[in-house]
Amino acid sequence: MNIVIVGTQWGDEGKGKVIDILSEKVDVVVRYQGGNNAGHTVVVDGAEYIFHLIPSGILHKGKVCCIGNGVVVDPEVLLQEIAGLERAGIRPARRLKISDLAHLILPYHRILDQLREMKRTHKIGTTNRGIGPCYADKINRCGIRMVDLLNSRVFADKLKDNLREKNEIFRKVYGHPGFDFNKIYRQYMGYAAKLSGYVCNTALLLDEAVNRGKDILFEGAQGTFLDIDFGTYPFVTSSSTVSGGAAVGTGVSPDKIDKVIGVAKAYTTRVGEGPFPTEFPARFGTFMRDKGSEFGATTGRPRRCGWFDSVMVREAVMINGITDLAVMKLDILDGLKSIKICVAYKYKGKVFREFPHDASVINGAVPVYKEVPGWRGAVAGVAKFNGLPANARSYISRLQDLLGTKMSIISVGCARKDTIFL
Ligand code: IMO
Ligand code: MG
Numbered sequence: 030m031n032i033v034i035v036g037t038q039w040g041d042e043g044k045g046k047v048i049d050i051l052s053e054k055v056d057v058v059v060r061y062q063g064g065n066n067a068g069h070t071v072v073v074d075g076a077e078y079i080f081h082l083i084p085s086g087i088l089h090k091g092k093v094c095c096i097g098n099g100v101v102v103d104p105e106v107l108l109q110e111i112a113g114l115e116r117a118g119i120r121p122a123r124r125l126k127i128s129d130l131a132h133l134i135l136p137y138h139r140i141l142d143q144l145r146e147m148k149r150t151h152k153i154g155t156t157n158r159g160i161g162p163c164y165a166d167k168i169n170r171c172g173i174r175m176v177d178l179l180n181s182r183v184f185a186d187k188l189k190d191n192l193r194e195k196n197e198i199f200r201k202v203y204g205h206p207g208f209d210f211n212k213i214y215r216q217y218m219g220y221a222a223k224l225s226g227y228v229c230n231t232a233l234l235l236d237e238a239v240n241r242g243k244d245i246l247f248e249g250a251q252g253t254f255l256d257i258d259f260g261t262y263p264f265v266t267s268s269s270t271v272s273g274g275a276a277v278g279t280g281v282s283p284d285k286i287d288k289v290i291g292v293a294k295a296y297t298t299r300v301g302e303g304p305f306p307t308e309f310p311a312r313f314g315t316f317m318r319d320k321g322s323e324f325g326a327t328t329g330r331p332r333r334c335g336w337f338d339s340v341m342v343r344e345a346v347m348i349n350g351i352t353d354l355a356v357m358k359l360d361i362l363d364g365l366k367s368i369k370i371c372v373a374y375k376y377k378g379k380v381f382r383e384f385p386h387d388a389s390v391i392n393g394a395v396p397v398y399k400e401v402p403g404w405r406g407a408v409a410g411v412a413k414f415n416g417l418p419a420n421a422r423s424y425i426s427r428l429q430d431l432l433g434t435k436m437s438i439i440s441v442g443c444a445r446k447d448t449i450f451l
Contacts, residue, residue, distance in 0.1 A: 031245040033275045033289045036252025037345035039261075039299040041325070041332060042292040043357030043440060045069030048085040048248050050438075050445060051290075056243035058086030059095035059235065061278030062268035063250030064134060064163070065106045066156040068326025072443040078117070079326050082107050084248045087114065087121055093238075094121070095231045098130035099268065099278020101163040102175065103139075104220035127224065128231040128279075129176035133217075135188075137195050137208050138162040144203045153264055154301030156328050164267035166191075175228050178221045185214060232280025239285050247275040247286070253345040261391060264303025272349040290437070291351035293342050295359045295424075298332040300325045306394040307335035307371045321361040336398065338371040339431040344384040346434050355438035356425065360447070365403035368424060371396040372431060401427060409442040414449055417441075 032051065036042045049071040052058050065081035072078075073088060080087070082102065084094040096102060107127075114121050138159030145162075146155055155161060166172040171191055177183045189210060196207030238245060251270040254260045259271060269277060276283045296317070299305050309317060314334050317323070323332035345351065362368055374381040374394035385391055404418035411417050417425075417439075429436055439449040 030287045031239070031247070031281070031285055033247040033249065033272045033286055033349075035249040035272050035289060035291055035345075035349045035351070036255075036270065037291040037293045037342045037349070037351070037354070038252045038297055038338075039254045039305075040250070040252040041068075041298055041300065041323075042252060042294050043355070044249060044292045045071045045080065045085045046357065046440060046443070046445075046448075047290065047292050047355045047438060048246060049073070049088060050448060051246055052086035052089045052092055054244065055086070055092070055246045057093045057095060057235065057238050058084040058246045058248055059097050059231070059279050060084050060100050060248045060250065061097045061275045062099040062270060063266065064101040064158060064160050065103050066158050066160045066266060066327060067250035069248075069250070070326050073445065076117075081110060081327060083110050083114070083121065083125060086246065086248070087119060087124065091124070093124050093126065093234075095235065095279070096125075096127045096131055097231055097279040098128040099274060100128070101132050101134055101160060101167070101268075102127065103134035103158065104178075104217070104224060108220065108223055122226075125227050126229050126231050126234060127175055127227045129174065129179070129228050130232075131175050132163055132167045132172040133174065133178060134159045134163045135173065135191075135217075136213060137191070137199070138166070140199075140205065144205060148203075151263075152302050154303075158327075161267040175224075178217060179225055179228060181218060181221070184217065184221075188214060188217075235279055235281050239281065245281065247279065247281075249275070253348060254341060259344075259348055261303045264301065272351075288352060289350045290353045290355060291342070291345060291349060291434070292355045292357060293337075293345075294357050295362055296321075296337050297335045297341075298323050299335075300328070300330050300332045304388075304391040304394075305333055305335055306374055306391065307338045307369075307396050308333055309335050317361070321358060336369040336371055336396070337428065338396070339428065340371060340374060340382065340384050343432050346432055351434055353437040354432065354434050355440065356428065356436055357440040359421065359425075359439055360407065360409045360441045362403065362421075362424070363407050364405065367400050368403050369398040369400050370427060370431065372399050373397040399427070409447055411441055412449065414439070414451055417449070
């Protein structure tokens with residue numbers, strides 16, 4: 030069975046843990062979009078691993094892990110991640126495959142990300158990793174791909190072409206001195222030597238896997254509301270984070286995808302700027318952030334926190350074709366007197382049951398809440414749904430009814446064992 034794992038909110042839903050658990054049952058794990066803006070945390074035997082580029086499945090021996098063509102790769106970060114794994118005794122050498130069509134992040138992408146963000150009046154709050162500028166070059170047909178990196182003449186040619194135009198823009202628009210060809214060229218030829226053994230036609234490799242009846246897990250990064258089309262534009266990332274992106278970002282045709290599992294936090298968080306209708310008031314927000322350790326896995330920034338928004342997640346269920354939902358971090362809601370679930374928005378006297386696209390409606394949306402009683406005691410360590418406190422069970426059933434999809438996984442703690450399967 031080929032399964033897509035997709036975030037249903039603004040990222041950081043707990044995809045890393047779900048992927049780690051499901052990796053055991055599949056043969057290949059593939060990332061299909063995003064780059065090292067992602068931070069996927071997995072806790073195994075008390076040790077924490079944070080992945081930015083390499084699929085979280087790498088922790089399982091023998092699993093092949095692919096970085097698909099839809100991913101943007103910062104070679105320096107990738108090499109650091111490989112080195113980190115080797116230090117932890119995990120050898121990705123023969124199991125890690127990088128698509129030759131994946132685009133490269135270059136130093137000018139990172140700097141441009143920072144400079145543009147500094148100049149913006151309405152900041153996006155990007156991760157400053159060069160993700161947006163790299164995708165922009167891809168669409169603008171001046172990007173440089175893995176396959177180009179492995180051919181020094183092609184690489185030199187494309188780099189020169191880019192610098193000719195970009196250095197002028199850097200100087201004239203941003204007052205930045207620009208970039209030296211030789212320096213980047215030498216640096217990237219060094220990366221090429223180290224990475225060439227990993228690079229291949231991953232679409233072909235995945236097709237062979239499909240034909241041999243192997244199971245593939247597609248690891249989504251970010252979330253539906255950070256999607257370039259369906260997210261809260263312009264406060265989004267620059268890739269197709271939704272399940273449809275899995276086909277485009279890997280070359281596996283849509284008819285080979287059997288199932289889409291959505292991942293949602295039992296509440297909502299967001300890093301960076303942009304609308305967030307159910308955001309907690311400041312003091313309660315700080316309390317919940319500390320309770321849930323809600324700090325970005327990539328940038329360390331504090332995450333904004335809020336109530337579960339069923340308007341959003343229902344939209345995510347529709348767009349991604351989600352049949353199964355994993356609800357994460359239920360334990361963080363332990364001990365609250367009551368819990369709110371957003372069921373609609375109100376704006377200028379009008380009720381919105383579907384996610385609005387008009388920026389002024391989203392920005393001014395006042396959530397309509399259903400309030401349900403909380404539970405006493407801790408849900409951590411509970412292994413079966415029936416072992417949960419009655420009010421925790423009814424919270425989950427309420428979400429299920431509102432979303433019209435079944436809950437297959439409930440996470441009640443960081444560890445692999447703190448997971449309820451339904
Ligand atoms: P995972 O995969 C949460 C957010 C940034 C910013 C916006 C655009 O760990 O869930 P970018 O650098 O991508 O141009 O930033 O997207 N963002 C994420 N937020 N989790 C992520 O990844 C994110 N990746 C990007 O904070 O608001
Ligand atoms: Mg994250």
